[in-house]
Amino acid sequence: EDQAFLDAFQKRIDAEEKIEPNDPMPEGYRRTLVRQIGQHAHSEIVGMLPEGNWITRAPSLRRKAALLAKVQDEGGHGLYLYSAAETLGVSREEMTEELLAGKAKYSSIFNYPTLTWADIGAIGWLVDGAAIMNQIPLCRCSYGPYARAMIRVCKEESFHQRQGYEIMMTLANGTPEQKEMAQDALNRWWWPSLMMFGPHDSDSQHGDQSMRWKIKRFTNDELRQQFVDSTVPQGEFLGLTFPDPNLKWNEERGHYDFGEIDWDEFWRVVKGGGPMNKERLAARQKAWDEGAWVREAALAHAEKRKARAEA
Numbered sequence: 001e002d003q004a005f006l007d008a009f010q011k012r013i014d015a016e017e018k019i020e021p022n023d024p025m026p027e028g029y030r031r032t033l034v035r036q037i038g039q040h041a042h043s044e045i046v047g048m049l050p051e052g053n054w055i056t057r058a059p060s061l062r063r064k065a066a067l068l069a070k071v072q073d074e075g076g077h078g079l080y081l082y083s084a085a086e087t088l089g090v091s092r093e094e095m096t097e098e099l100l101a102g103k104a105k106y107s108s109i110f111n112y113p114t115l116t117w118a119d120i121g122a123i124g125w126l127v128d129g130a131a132i133m134n135q136i137p138l139c140r141c142s143y144g145p146y147a148r149a150m151i152r153v154c155k156e157e158s159f160h161q162r163q164g165y166e167i168m169m170t171l172a173n174g175t176p177e178q179k180e181m182a183q184d185a186l187n188r189w190w191w192p193s194l195m196m197f198g199p200h201d202s203d204s205q206h207g208d209q210s211m212r213w214k215i216k217r218f219t220n221d222e223l224r225q226q227f228v229d230s231t232v233p234q235g236e237f238l239g240l241t242f243p244d245p246n247l248k249w250n251e252e253r254g255h256y257d258f259g260e261i262d263w264d265e266f267w268r269v270v271k272g273g274g275p276m277n278k279e280r281l282a283a284r285q286k287a288w289d290e291g292a293w294v295r296e297a298a299l300a301h302a303e304k305r306k307a308r309a310e311a
């Protein structure tokens, strides 16, 4: 790739033009998007598991209907995202095989267990809240298909966030035991939610280049700060406390200060050593194996139709 091509491409990016599937693009731009969109798609699909765990145990029909809809939305998000990645020349089969081989990442957050019903509230409030903070700017990503997919995804995520916060509100205003459950869920999900935004900017391998290409619009640390700033007042409104003694409003900065993430835990979970990594991959492997007959039947059907059309 010569410099003139790279410069011309950067000019299009700087002019806020959307890049579309058939446009010429630097190989690095394509690879970055395949990596990020692929990881994002896997996160949506693996993300169905921790909550799916509670569908049969939701405390009421209303809660069950909402949770079922939310988990289905996540399946849908995964499918749009795989389709967006496919416009860059990878197939869904390839992406899935990479996931199952442990080569493709998915968000660290989905490697934690959902121990009580309150976890469903905390996930909606915090995990979907963090996801929205990260994904709203992706609606302006320079790559057209990814940006467009994000618009609908974000609308659905905001419903997910509200259903989670409403569960938290009900528990926090309930019996002392229910409030305790809500507090315990916040204690366990707070730090992993902050980890969703990725390493510090100084350790973010892809951050600078992705900002230049306008794939990312804000850095990992900027988004994490925005999330803390908007979430802490919501927790205070619930009458709950955050498991961080260093969390404090900083008048001068106009932001909350907060403690340091346990980065050893973060990297351990990212590299496969989290509490639920093995279970999550085993569940995906089982679904893939059990779906083999469907893929084979669909292929055989397509071949039969093709042969008939040619006859």
Ligand code: ACO
Pocket: 035, 036, 039, 040, 041, 043, 044, 047, 105, 106, 107, 108, 109, 127, 128, 131, 134, 195, 196, 197, 198, 199, 203, 204, 205, 206, 207, 210, 220, 270
């Ligand atoms: N969990 C797992 N891996 C992570 C996480 C995380 N929370 N954060 C960063 N990483 C990985 C990166 O993927 C990268 O690994 P790779 O080189 O093997 O791909 C490495 O850590 C270094 O991080 P960065 O250089 O900062 O990576 P990047 O610029 O891609 O930023 C981010 C990471 C912010 C997650 C970005 O990829 C992104 O915005 N992705 C789209 C959103 C998304 O995937 N959300 C999923 C969770 S939300 C949901 O599904 C409901």
